[in-house]
Amino acid sequence: xxxxxxxxxxxxxxxxxxxxxxxxxxxxxxxxxxxxxxxxxxxxxxxxxxxxxxxxxxxxxxxxxxxxxxxxxxxxxxxxxxxxxxxxxxxxxxxxxxxxxxxxxxxxxxxxxxxxxxxxxxxxxxxxxxxxxxxxxxxxxxxxxxxxxxxxxxxxxxxxxxxxxxxx
Numbered sequence: 619x620x621x622x623x624x625x626x627x628x629x630x631x632x633x634x635x636x637x638x639x640x641x642x643x644x645x646x647x648x649x650x651x652x653x654x655x656x657x658x659x660x661x662x663x664x665x666x667x668x669x670x671x672x673x674x675x676x677x678x679x680x681x682x683x684x685x686x687x688x689x690x691x692x693x694x695x696x697x698x699x700x701x702x703x704x705x706x707x708x709x710x711x712x713x714x715x716x717x718x719x720x721x722x723x724x725x726x727x728x729x730x731x732x733x734x735x736x737x738x739x740x741x742x743x744x745x746x747x748x749x750x751x752x753x754x755x756x757x758x759x760x761x762x763x764x765x766x767x768x769x770x771x772x773x774x775x776x777x778x779x780x781x782x783x784x785x786x
Contacts, residue, residue, distance in 0.1 A: 621676050622684030625694075628667070634660075637667055639678065691741050695779065696720045699728075705769050711761055716769050731766040732758035735773075746779045 619626045627638040635646040635657045644665055646657035654670035664680040674686040702716035703709070710716060710731070718728035720739060727736040730753060737751035751773065758766075 619674060619686045620689045621674075621686040624683075626676070626686060628669075635667065637676075639676075639683075644678075691746075691779075692720070695741075696722055702769065705765065706772055711765055714762055714765060716765070730769050732756055732762045733766060735770065746776055748773050748776060 619628055621639070624640065627636075629636045634648060637644045637646060637657075644659045644667075645661075646659050646665075646667060649656050649658045649666075651668060654668055656666060656668040659665035662679060664677065666675075666677045668675045669686075672688040676683040676686050697720070699717050699719045702718065705716070714731050715729055716731050718726060720726050724738055724740065725736065726739045726748060727734065729735075733754040733756050735751060735753045738749040740747050740749065751770070753770065757763075
């Protein structure tokens with residue numbers, strides 16, 4: 619969900635609801651509501667989440683947040699060029715460039731450090747998979763080629779994605 623421009627993760631289980639907002643987690647219990655599903659934080663009744671269909675109202679410590687709406691995962695990643703800053707939790711080579719862009723047509727393309735790549739992708743809730751990936755075949759310095767191999771190998775293993783509150 620998005621509350622204004624802030625992503626909010628909502629996980630419902632038989633024990634209640636876990637809400638994550640700006641790195642803060644709130645464990646919530648179900649409370650009585652006239653309609654929809656309403657939850658209050660177990661340790662602070664002034665933090666509530668009240669969901670009605672694909673919209674919700676959120677108050678954190680008594681302060682109302684912008685209206686929350688369900689957002690399709692594809693709208694979160696499509697269109698913009700994403701610049702890769704780390705590969706497998708390691709930085710990338712200075713002045714090298716790795717990017718990825720998700721198209722509206724289920725196609726993905728970008729720069730893998732040396733070569734361009736392209737292929738398909740599919741999304742479900744927070745699931746993400748790449749298919750039929752291909753690259754151009756230019757030769758580059760060994761370090762760039764090694765970085766590119768790591769990047770493409772990691773893409774092949776992707777099964778989900780997560781957006782952090784800062785948009786990363």
